[in-house]
Amino acid sequence: MVLKCPVSGKSAADATLASSGAVAQCPFASAAAQADPASRDSEADASQSSAKATCPYGFGSRANDEATSEKDGAVCPMGFGSATPKDPLAALQCTRCKALFYDAVKIACGHFFCRSCIADVGDCIMCGADVQDMQPEARLQELVNLYLEVNGDANAFEAKAALPKGTVTQAHPQAHNGSRAEFLEQQALRSLAGGNVAAASQRMGLCRDALLEDASSAGYSPQLCYRLGSVIGVQATLLEQQGQAEEAAEAYRESIAQLKKSPEHTPEVVQAMAVSLNKLGDKQYLGKDLCGAMQYYKEALRVRQDSCKGAEAVPAEALLGLVTSLLKVVDIEQALDDQAAAEEHMQEARSILCRAEEVVPQQGPLWAKYSGLQAFVQQVE
Numbered sequence: 001m002v003l004k005c006p007v008s009g010k011s012a013a014d015a016t017l018a019s020s021g022a023v024a025q026c027p028f029a030s031a032a033a034q035a036d037p038a039s040r041d042s043e044a045d046a047s048q049s050s051a052k053a054t055c056p057y058g059f060g061s062r063a064n065d066e067a068t069s070e071k072d073g074a075v076c077p078m079g080f081g082s083a084t085p086k087d088p089l090a091a092l093q094c095t096r097c098k099a100l101f102y103d104a105v106k107i108a109c110g111h112f113f114c115r116s117c118i119a120d121v122g123d124c125i126m127c128g129a130d131v132q133d134m135q136p137e138a139r140l141q142e143l144v145n146l147y148l149e150v151n152g153d154a155n156a157f158e159a160k161a162a163l164p165k166g167t168v169t170q171a172h173p174q175a176h177n178g179s180r181a182e183f184l185e186q187q188a189l190r191s192l193a194g195g196n197v198a199a200a201s202q203r204m205g206l207c208r209d210a211l212l213e214d215a216s217s218a219g220y221s222p223q224l225c226y227r228l229g230s231v232i233g234v235q236a237t238l239l240e241q242q243g244q245a246e247e248a249a250e251a252y253r254e255s256i257a258q259l260k261k262s263p264e265h266t267p268e269v270v271q272a273m274a275v276s277l278n279k280l281g282d283k284q285y286l287g288k289d290l291c292g293a294m295q296y297y298k299e300a301l302r303v304r305q306d307s308c309k310g311a312e313a314v315p316a317e318a319l320l321g322l323v324t325s326l327l328k329v330v331d332i333e334q335a336l337d338d339q340a341a342a343e344e345h346m347q348e349a350r351s352i353l354c355r356a357e358e359v360v361p362q363q364g365p366l367w368a369k370y371s372g373l374q375a376f377v378q379q380v381e
């Protein structure tokens with residue numbers, strides 16, 4: 001498995017550091033050792049015999065694994081002392097979820113993982129040793145947090161983490177150059193792709209904070225409101241997956257509140273608002289509060305109807321959104337035994353579907369959605 005750098009997309013094998021002769025040098029070792037290549041060997045020896053003095057991690061090398069594991073079970077996460085040193089930034093990354101560490105722990109064999117990434121695994125995925133004795137790894141987590149704080153800027157990271165100049169910048173001359181929110185969203189998505197929901201949720205939260213800062217300096221544009229609303233909406237879904245129902249509901253409400261700040265109800269803003277309202281409705285529905293669910297579903301329907309009012313040509317996506325909202329309302333009306341209202345809304349859904357048929361492209365996700373709704377309506381008939 002090749003580790004990819006979250007910033008450059010390069011693998012450890014591409015890293016200049018790996019081929020620059022600095023193979024045995026731990027980048028977290030003292031600046032003096034880094035600055036004077038001639039003294040590298042003696043410094044390396046010194047750091048091996050008193051690893052705690054030179055490596056801020058306090059780790060030894062793989063060469064003296066056994067000696068150090070007796071003391072603290074440590075393996076240098078940078079690969080110090082091993083034949084295959086890691087990319088300096090890949091060292092901040094969990095080998096299980098392939099994203100930046102979240103709640104980093106060290107297990108007895110000396111390998112590092114996010115707590116939740118190793119909690120359900122019997123054997124270390126790096127060396128096969130029994131997973132036991134999870135110790136919080138504060139220094140490593142602190143480095144990850146610093147990296148997040150500086151938006152992945154390699155220069156700033158070196159300075160903040162008090163690492164020798166060139167430790168990271170040699171391998172990553174190009175720092176991340178997007179906005180802070182983009183950077184954090186990327187990191188959240190990486191964690192999500194790796195299955196670490198807690199990490200993704202925390203990083204979506206940081207992304208939300210970054211967007212709020214953007215809003216306070218540049219104001220609320222429809223685009224920014226849309227991003228805020230969707231990021232918080234995703235965060236809500238992640239909270240829900242972690243069983244935090246109350247926090248999830250609060251996040252959905254906040255998502256709606258941010259979307260309402262948009263000076264213009266663009267199709268994206270309307271869609272995101274309706275989705276969050278429907279999620280809140282679904283929660284009430286699952287909690288058997290049908291009237292509560294109805295309020296949210298109807299508000300979602302109203303938001304969608306308002307956005308279509310006066311429009312010359314309503315886009316296919318908006319039409320299908322309307323049908324979805326109508327069917328949710330019908331479902332509750334039937335459950336509440338209000339047959340007349342249910343039939344009226346069903347008729348409306350059918351006629352909008354007929355309009356949609358003329359504008360939906362006959363392939364792709366919109367077509368799939370249209371076909372699904374059409375099949376549902378026919379089945380009710």
Ligand SMILES: [Zn+2]
Binds near residue numbers: 097196
């Ligand atoms: Zn992980």
Ligand SMILES: [Zn+2]
Binds near residue numbers: 110111124125128
């Ligand atoms: Zn291990």
